[in-house]
Amino acid sequence: MTTTYSGPARLILADGACISGMASLSTNQRGGIDGWGGTFRPDEITTDLRDATEGLQLELPYDRLGTVAVTGMRKLLATQLLMSLSGRGPAPF
Template structure:
């Protein structure tokens, strides 16, 4: 299993870029390769809460991967945690 934890930027379908922190890992169960994890945005608004498919996650050094939001939950009064499922090669 490979992991990444650190700064990231989520690009929404409309091109809006949201900075935050990502915690990602690969999962290789039963011969199925995939990756995913969570993203904690620096700001919280309805665009992020309502995001779905067709997003891009950018890591340092211009590494990018396609992601879909699989869930959103409230962490604190002003923070949310976004669950992501990646498609294609992992960018880390």
Template sequence: MPTNYSGPARLILVDGARISGMASLSTNQRGGLNGWGGTFRPDEITAELRNAGEGVHLELPYENTGEVSVTGMRKLLATQLLVSLVGHGPAPF
């Protein structure tokens, strides 16, 4: 079973909006706790994305999806945003 994924993905927001981008995800198994998370770099920045929090889903190729929470955002460049994610439930990779 893979412990990381890096590649294309889509965030599916609570209102159903889909935002394409690139994800970099990994599992963490420290101290007996299973979890996963990582970052997402969207192709476009929308007001809906800036307000995202709980109840968001991340879709990977081949329709593998997982529920995530947006835990933070930071600007990379003038036109790029890096979104921090924490996964809930089984990892979709």
């Protein structure tokens, strides 16, 4: 069974700074391994965001939080960044 979420989200950095954007997430339940992850496209790109890898949380609507780690980043356009995320613990969606 696969569960997905696509919509607004906020990435909360280790220092408490919040970055709004759009998330596309899914759960992965194959072979007894539970996990979740996906991508996050921030509305703005900051130096702190580029350096962020650990100690992050992703907040979805209705105050649902999940702990995430950044597993990759790539530029989409001159002003857009796509971050790959790996979730830890229960999925917030």
